Amino acid sequence: MKKFFVKGLTLSVLTALSTPLLLGNSQQALWASSLEAATTSPTITTADPAPAKVLDPRASEKNLTSLASFAQADGRFAVILRLRDIPVITFLGSTAELTAFSAGQPLVTTDSAMGRAQAVAKQLEQLAQQPDFDAQAIQVRRGPGKTNYQISYQQxxxxTLDGQTFLPGQTRNLGQNALQMANRLRRLLGDAPPLAQIAPTQPQTLVGQAGSSIRRLKSGVASWYGPGFHGRRTANGERFNQNDLTAAHRSLPFGTRVRVTNLRNGQSVVVRINDRGPFSQGRVIDLSTQAARLIGVHSSGVAPVALDILSQ
Structure with a gap:
């Protein structure tokens, strides 16, 4: 067993596992075939993955989240995110990731299983530290194109649950899997009561966090910035942190909260305006590194987005 500490996350690693964690080679086929029966097909349960062994017995007291990586029976790499020692999300990787990890050179890119797990864990840690965080605002709904499910907090x-990210020990009923994952997050992050059903695909009433109507801005292209500016002063005078959910806009008042939706995949993130830019023609917002990662802009560099003002 190897143990790593990654920015406050306890990471326990088992390089071999005799019992398959997931549904093996049929995982992708199972996911595709069961979408049509997400709310009607009978559930077929599978055993929850073996508990991750944490060397430090105080880990659950020190850290809200922990990550445990495993070798799948089919030769792929997998990472389980646990909240208070309860498995909540499985991130499926590739054989190449397993090979690299076995060689002592783990792949931690934005698209890798470990990179995705770390990004979600960090986001959950940040949410839990917010003084006004309310776990009851965690919702689940069917994603764009009805090919996946999305769990969100205040939009x-x-x-996003899909063939590469899913509930540990999941069943054939994907809707119930998504609902169960959302309810685990609600309970473990804030002891909120469970949801009885999945929310409509689109919110019936669009209201801002302060009760004001959401205002849609002109769509355009988003870009991102980070490493070269990390630690520098932003236009509003604070230090830029590439790991915070912030963004630069040409004219919106500082402190404005904006929901940015990647029109290629439907993924959204809420950012706070604290800087000015971008100044390249055709671009409407410049995201921090972390914000770009969460909606799939980091790997592509730029992406078409829609902007909705939530508060000013």
Whole structure:
């Protein structure tokens, strides 16, 4: 067993596991075939993955989240995110990731299983530290195109359930899997009562966090910035932190909260305006590194987005 500490996350690693964690080689086929029966097909339960062994017995007291990585029976890499020692999300990787990890060179890119797990864990840690955080605002609904499910907090997508990200020990009923994952997050993050059903695909009433109507801005192209500016002063005088959910806009008042939706995949993130830019023609917002990662802009560099003002 190897143990790593990644920015406050306890990471326990088992390089071999005799019992399959997931549904093996049929995982992708199972996901595709069961979408049509997400709310009607009978559930077929599978055993929850073996508990991650944490060397430090105080880990659950020190950290809200922990990550445990495993070798799947089919030769792929998998990472389980646990909240208070309860498995909540499985991130499926590739054989290449497993090979790299076995060689002592783990792949931690934005698209890798470990990179995705770390990003979600960090986001959950940040939410839990907010003084006004309310776990009852965690909701689940069917994603764009009805090919996945999204769990969100105040319209900010936390995790998208698909063939690569799913509930540990999931069943054939994907809707129930998504509902169960959302309810685990609600209970473990704030002891909120469980949801009885999945929310409509689109909110019936669009209202801002302060009760004001949401205002849609002109759509355009989003870009991102980070490493070269990390630690520098932003236009409003604060230090830029590439890991915070912030953004630069040409004219919106500082402190404005904006929901940015990637029109390619439907993923959204809520950012706070604290800087000026971008100044390239055709671009409407410049996201921090972390915000770009959460909605899939980091790897592509730019992406078409829609902007909704939530508060000013």
């Amino acid at each position: 900010q997508v936390l995790v």
